[in-house]
Amino acid sequence: MEKLPMTEQGFVFLQNELSRLKNVERPSVIRAISDARELGDLSENAEYHAAKERQGFIEGRILELEDKTSRADVIHLKAMKCDVIKFGATVELEDNDTSEIRTYQIVGSDEADIKKGLLSVTSPLARAIINKAVDDSVDVSTPNGGRSYSINKISYV
Numbered sequence: 001m002e003k004l005p006m007t008e009q010g011f012v013f014l015q016n017e018l019s020r021l022k023n024v025e026r027p028s029v030i031r032a033i034s035d036a037r038e039l040g041d042l043s044e045n046a047e048y049h050a051a052k053e054r055q056g057f058i059e060g061r062i063l064e065l066e067d068k069t070s071r072a073d074v075i076h077l078k079a080m081k082c083d084v085i086k087f088g089a090t091v092e093l094e095d096n097d098t099s100e101i102r103t104y105q106i107v108g109s110d111e112a113d114i115k116k117g118l119l120s121v122t123s124p125l126a127r128a129i130i131n132k133a134v135d136d137s138v139d140v141s142t143p144n145g146g147r148s149y150s151i152n153k154i155s156y157v
Contacts (some may be wrong), residue, residue: 002071005087005121006108011074014110018065021058029055069109080156084133087121091129092153096137099153106130125149 006014011111068139079090085091090105104119104126112120119126128140132151140147 001071004068004071004108004110005073006111007088007105008074008076010108010111011069011072014065014069014072018062018069021062021065025058026055026062029058031142075157082156083154084131085129085151085154086131088156090153090155090157091151093129093149094152096148096150 009098012118032051033048034054036045037053039045039047055061075088080086080088082089085088085106090103092101094101102117104117106121106126106129107118109120109122112118112123121127124142125140129151130150132138134151134154136151137153138149140149
């Protein structure tokens with residue numbers, strides 16, 4: 001069974017979503033199905049069909065989250081002491097073409113949000129900078145063409 005790397009925050013986020021789905025959403029949709037059944041003919045009952053569709057989504061997501069949390073490999077960043085980039089690192093990169101500086105944290109796929117600076121470990125940029133050190137340069141192939149970056153800082157927070 002393949003482990004899924006994630007930060008502590010990402011693991012807590014998935015656990016909270018799973019708890020909400022099991023303890024709030026699931027009972028709510030069960031009540032909605034029950035209420036819709038009382039309205040009569042199920043073949044023409046839009047409320048019933050919508051509730052059943054919602055129930056299918058919730059149950060599918062619960063199974064997905066249970067699988068992911070059971071395979072979680074939670075990386076404890078405070079214990080990390082590295083001079084190279086590994087999972088969980090916060091990295092300051094400088095675009096060699098534009099001199100633009102950006103900061104990213106390398107996180108699990110479920111945690112990624114580029115607008116918040118959370119870069120998926122499976123992204124081309126993250127794969128290119130893993131195991132690199134400060135002052136290294138990397139070239140990355142992107143859908144918009146090649147980019148070149150210099151690594152200015154690495155930290156584990």
